[in-house]
Amino acid sequence: MNKRLLCSLLVLLLFVLSGCLETRVVDEVSMIRAAAFDFDKEKGLKFTVTFPTFPEQGQEQELQQGIISATGETAKGTRISLNKQSQKPVRFGQLRLLLFSQELAEQGVENTVRPMYRDPSVGNRILLAVVEGNDAGALLDSDLGIGELAGVYIPELIEQNYDTSILPPTNMHEFLFSLYNDGRDPYLPLLEQTDDRISVIGTALFDGERYHSKLDLNDSFILKMMIDTTRQAVQQFEVEYEDEQSYVVLEKLHSDVKRNLDKSGDVPVFTLDISIKGAIEDYNGKMNLDQADIIKEMEQSIEEQIANRGQELLVQFQEGGIDPVGMGEKYRSTTRDWDPEEWESSLYASAEFNVHVNVKIIQSGAIE
């Protein structure tokens, strides 16, 4: 009997004492939705976070968000000073978006991303992005005038653009994957704020952890096609037919890419084979789209454009010493005595690139 009493007491203690641990009740913490790192002249880092605030009953219509920022020397350090200003303890479990100002990105972002990777409560799928200028924090505070909070709006904006394949998609895991990869360099989406509009303006290319240069949206799309398969994209192309400029918009654009490497010559020769399928959605020229040879001509014109621009971009990357497409990775996969130093210093600079594009227009809509 005594034994039984002791047992039940132990079980009771188990339940009662578990309440002694620190709890994280949803409305007793500030759940950070988005955060931004800026460069601070005095201390090095300025960290801005935004979190939704839960209004009292009866005012549920009003969405509100709190925003606080702090400066410090390390990412973790700024997080401590955030708590000094916050009504409720700051928690990062719901973080969706991490922004960097361009100025900070130019000095390197590894020191700010690594603490996020180290913290197990932060997800690996969080989105990273670069903001032009040096005020990423202001982006989180912008009043969008549509009743949507910036902390929700920006991640959805970026995700939406990934889904329609305008930008090459990336998240924290993929960023770190490329950063810690000797045959690849990372890239992030580039955002811009004009008045009260936030928009995606292209891709920020990195050289290791440092911001290197940017690509506009058209080039981002070509980069995306050179890196990965594309599904459900829409893109406008310029076509020339019998000395007449016109524009054609392809939708349901699917693309596939094959990377080939020829090492038999003096220098490595990379060949990208991109095959694209799409349907015409809009066309402002005078041609009859029902004629097979016109479609053929159109296809050729688009092929040439993409191939030329792709090749230009690859040379541009090569001259800048960056490798967002992962050419080094391809080279490494066929080399037994892979030497990252040699690749970086001489092989990559001497490599040659060919881009072959094959466009197939499947249909041209319901009208002639």
Place this chain on the structure above:
Amino acid sequence: MDNPIKEKYLVSGFLTLFLINGMQVGMGVLSYQRTVVKSAGYDAWISVLMAGMVVHLVIACMYILLKRSNGDLISIHQQIFGKWLGNTLSFFACLYFVVLGTTVLRGYIEIVQVWMFPDLPTWGMAIVAAAFFYYVVSGGFRTVVGLTFLGVIIPIVLVPILLLPLEFANFINMLPIWKHSIVELALGAKETTLSFLGFELLLLYYPFLKNKELTQKWAHFGAAMTTISYTGLMVVSLAFYSEEQLNRTIWATLTLYKVVQLPFLERFEYIGISLWMFLIVPNIALALWAASRCAKRIFQMNQRIALVISLALMVIIVLLMPTRQEVGLVDMWVGEIGFYLVFVYIPILVVLQAIVLKFRRGSHEQTTTM
């Protein structure tokens, strides 16, 4: 040699599969990628496969030992080294089992502390665990086996989920295959030892198996299951991480779970860590059972008392390891000791036993002819 175990305490032979597999898969799987990759690079999966093959050889060795002596580790030791030296060696094995269970428990507490409850006191969980394991192990071997069975079946739901990170897979990482030397691969294989350890407990529970001579195929089957799942997980991890990234990730398997996002569940690793408890419970329970059984056989003592002593020892050792550095150090030492115990000592035992048996038979024949 010894009194046979009563029929009602025996378990079916096919349960060997669960005993081997359940005891092998535990804390090691959560973090083995990093250490292997450090020496074998992106050929790490070959190392894992190699280690798995060696495990099969050792299992075959253990069956030779056990069939010849028809007893357990203690009777084998006594047969080869005589009573005193044999029992001393068995006592060291007993301590090893306690420490093996302890590293698993400490490792799990550490993960819960890092990933879920940062201010969970180590002693709190250690004491709750000790009470639980006293309850389980004092139920006898059959209870422990039942728990082991569940500990293999329930976590199976975690396996398909490990395929979801393949969304980010980049298999080109692994090419070209076999660019490391055989020595580097072997070193990598040695690093996986801690995650493969546990099957040596067969030396103690062998007398508890029904039709024990016929259980060898189940043992091999269980070990093969472990090898296949470890290799598969290694391939997934290698495709998912880049080399430097993997070197920086301590619990690569948990971080794999971290990208899993289901429509109704944003972060899977919390479920994963909780379910992992089912995987580690048989590890600790079997190790404690083995330690107490060992003590009972050596000192002819009550197994419950032996169990209490082992548990006390376990809690004390857990409390002596407050930081990551100590946990890492003890893990390394257990891996090292386990490696020599299993992959060096057991084959040596086979040879010694053969010599002793030959010598005895020789002298036996002499006595009969005289």
